[in-house]
Amino acid sequence: MSFMQINDLNVHYPIRGGFFNTVIDKVYAVDGVTMEFEKGKTYGLVGESGSGKSTTGKAIIGLEKITSGQIFYEGEDVTNQRRNRNSAYNKDIQMIFQDSHSSMNPRKRVLDILAEPIRNFMKLSDQEERKRIKELLAIVGMSEDVLLKYPHEFSGGQKQRLGIARAVACNPKMIIADEPVSALDLSVQAQVLNFMKDIQTEYGLTYLFISHDLGVVKHMCDHISIMYKGRFVETGTRHDIYRDPQHVYTKRLLSAIPNIEPESRLERKLIRQKVEENYQKEQHQYYDEHGKVYPLKSISDTHMVAMSGGI
Amino acid sequence: MNTANDLLTIRNLTTSFRIKETYHAAVEDVSLSLKKNEVLAIVGESGCGKSTLATTIVGLHNEVNTKVTGEIHYNNQNLTQLNEQQFNRLRGNDIGFIFQDPLSALNPLMRIGEQIAEGLVYHTKLSKQQRAERVLELLNQVGISNPERVARQFPHQLSGGMRQRVMIAIALSCKPSILIADEPTTALDVTIQAQILDLLKALQSETETGIILITHDLGVVAEMADRVAVMYAGEVVEEAPVQELFKNAKHPYTRSLLNSIPQTHSENERLEVIQGMVPSLKNLPREGCRFSARIPWIDASAHERKPQLHEIAPGHFVRCTCWKHFHLEGEEGGGAV
Numbered sequence: 001m002s003f004m005q006i007n008d009l010n011v012h013y014p015i016r017g018g019f020f021n022t023v024i025d026k027v028y029a030v031d032g033v034t035m036e037f038e039k040g041k042t043y044g045l046v047g048e049s050g051s052g053k054s055t056t057g058k059a060i061i062g063l064e065k066i067t068s069g070q071i072f073y074e075g076e077d078v079t080n081q082r083r084n085r086n087s088a089y090n091k092d093i094q095m096i097f098q099d100s101h102s103s104m105n106p107r108k109r110v111l112d113i114l115a116e117p118i119r120n121f122m123k124l125s126d127q128e129e130r131k132r133i134k135e136l137l138a139i140v141g142m143s144e145d146v147l148l149k150y151p152h153e154f155s156g157g158q159k160q161r162l163g164i165a166r167a168v169a170c171n172p173k174m175i176i177a178d179e180p181v182s183a184l185d186l187s188v189q190a191q192v193l194n195f196m197k198d199i200q201t202e203y204g205l206t207y208l209f210i211s212h213d214l215g216v217v218k219h220m221c222d223h224i225s226i227m228y229k230g231r232f233v234e235t236g237t238r239h240d241i242y243r244d245p246q247h248v249y250t251k252r253l254l255s256a257i258p259n260i261e262p263e264s265r266l267e268r269k270l271i272r273q274k275v276e277e278n279y280q281k282e283q284h285q286y287y288d289e290h291g292k293v294y295p296l297k298s299i300s301d302t303h304m305v306a307m308s309g310g311i
Numbered sequence: 312m313n314t315a316n317d318l319l320t321i322r323n324l325t326t327s328f329r330i331k332e333t334y335h336a337a338v339e340d341v342s343l344s345l346k347k348n349e350v351l352a353i354v355g356e357s358g359c360g361k362s363t364l365a366t367t368i369v370g371l372h373n374e375v376n377t378k379v380t381g382e383i384h385y386n387n388q389n390l391t392q393l394n395e396q397q398f399n400r401l402r403g404n405d406i407g408f409i410f411q412d413p414l415s416a417l418n419p420l421m422r423i424g425e426q427i428a429e430g431l432v433y434h435t436k437l438s439k440q441q442r443a444e445r446v447l448e449l450l451n452q453v454g455i456s457n458p459e460r461v462a463r464q465f466p467h468q469l470s471g472g473m474r475q476r477v478m479i480a481i482a483l484s485c486k487p488s489i490l491i492a493d494e495p496t497t498a499l500d501v502t503i504q505a506q507i508l509d510l511l512k513a514l515q516s517e518t519e520t521g522i523i524l525i526t527h528d529l530g531v532v533a534e535m536a537d538r539v540a541v542m543y544a545g546e547v548v549e550e551a552p553v554q555e556l557f558k559n560a561k562h563p564y565t566r567s568l569l570n571s572i573p574q575t576h577s578e579n580e581r582l583e584v585i586q587g588m589v590p591s592l593k594n595l596p597r598e599g600c601r602f603s604a605r606i607p608w609i610d611a612s613a614h615e616r617k618p619q620l621h622e623i624a625p626g627h628f629v630r631c632t633c634w635k636h637f638h639l640e641g642e643e644g645g646g647a648v
Contacts, residue, residue, distance in 0.1 A: 258530030
């Protein structure tokens with residue numbers, strides 16, 4: 001059973017202009033997104049830059065104003081309580097940012113950075129707080145002598161791990177990870193991903209994993225949604241998306257991933273050209289006259305595609 | 312290693328930066344060569360010296376705090392001996408450079424057309440009219456659909472992919488024989504990345520340019536490269552033709568790196584992690600095998616005292632002897648012969 005639902009989420013930004021600075025148009029950053037989250041699963045949100053994937057994540061956690069739509073958390077409508085300090089929602093949903101460096105206050109020590117969510121949401125004595133912070137450091141595999149260091153003294157991978165430690169401090173139910181490994185080197189990326197999987201199995205966390213790297217998403221996610229211009233073009237299980245993509249945009253995205261087999265280079269290039277040709281030719285089937293994506297249609301229990309007409 | 316048709320030959324190049332009063336080598340004893348119509352990829356994690364190598368070739372390093380020894384031969388010239396004036400004649404004319412971040416490499420106050428024409432002013436004798444024609448021709452060549460309009464626009468009006476295309480147009484404006492691309496697609500989406508890589512390939516087959524491709528993305532390497540040099544802590548640890556490298560990687564670092572790519576694993580499997588971190592410039596081990604600290608389960612006797620590059624197959628070089636005894640952590644026993 002899903003513990004959290006998002007219904008027809010919209011985030012529109014007004015474009016002002018004209019004589020009286022009136023609203024002349026809107027940017028549909030997120031346009032009618034519906035999702036469900038189950039415990040212990042990882043949901044991938046994939047799209048190119050500007051597709052609205054980060055905005056969706058921020059809107060869910062409450063860093064972005066919602067134009068319309070509802071968010072239900074454990075049966076309760078929490079749409080307007082997202083930034084309420086006393087609400088459980090605010091404590092149970094946490095976020096990991098892409099750039100861990102700029103997400104930490106450079107003038108605070110690790111001790112205070114990690115203590116902040118604890119002081120906000122848990123009523124602990126000083127000793128208990130310290131104990132909890134040490135636990136957190138143990139979870140992310142760092143020694144206790146980092147407590148009095150500042151963020152700039154750490155490497156990128158270590159900072160990202162501190163970011164995760166801060167996110168799990170209050171035993172959240174769900175973590176929104178916005179491109180958590182995009183800025184990291186390959187071997188460090190592997191460390192962070194492994195580690196995210198470990199704490200997931202240990203604490204039954206749900207992840208909303210936002211990324212543009214389809215290789216990483218394939219490795220991490222059970223359920224994947226592909227986004228384009230604020231709308232979903234295709235959602236399904238990992239198997240649905242990677243083995244049986246239906247939407248031409250998904251196909252195009254998948255054909256563009258570089259593969260590490262140099263032998264099949266030419267072959268893949270031909271496939272890519274063919275997909276690109278189809279993409280130009282069949283656009284009207286997949287986008288309406290304004291270039292907007294059609295509403296989603298189910299084609300199996302788990303797999304939904306945005307297409308016109310029946311298939 | 313040295314043949315007549317080499318375009319660029321680097322021999323025993325060492326680039327050191329001054330920190331306080333001592334010099335620390337960021338690139339140490341690197342020897343490479345680039346042929347006509349070849350893509351040489353240089354791969355490594357951040358801090359391994361791959362960008363330093365690129366900036367040294369075109370002389371973009373800080374002259375006061377950097378010491379360069381060794382030789383870079385291009386067209387009967389030793390690039391390490393050139394002064395700024397001589398370099399200016401070379402840069403943009405014979406050697407093109409594509410930077411990672413096009414937004415900070417382009418001048419925000421100049422129109423695209425002017426920026427592309429800038430190199431032509433210095434390096435060619437074209438008239439104003441001819442330059443304008445060449446600009447449009449270049450923009451066409453890099454796949455921009457309405458060049459007249461783009462030439463009049465400013466960088467901020469273009470998307471990331473378009474900007475990178477403009478960068479490529481600038482780099483190609485004087486028909487260089489060498490193109491150095493420092494992470495040309497890192498900041499781009501996968502679909503745009505595929506387009507840019509295809510474009511570079513197509514342009515190369517037209518002009519027979521030698522490309523030095525610097526990247527950390529092994530997927531890009533597999534798509535583009537003919538030959539690959541893997542760098543770790545300032546040294547080339549393995550050099551091989553691209554197929555050989557992906558099929559038959561030998562050096563422990565290359566193998567570990569290939570093993571940490573998510574794609575190569577079946578879903579849900581744990582990724583391979585390389586222990587420890589890349590040492591910083593000041594703490595770089597200067598003696599023995601530089602990778603040994605990160606594979607502690609391999610016996611110390613497996614490493615050479617002064618690791619050298621050994622040719623183990625035609626065109627395949629591996630540093631140190633530890634690969635003969637190397638096995639990934641958790642695996643049993645020594646690997647190959």
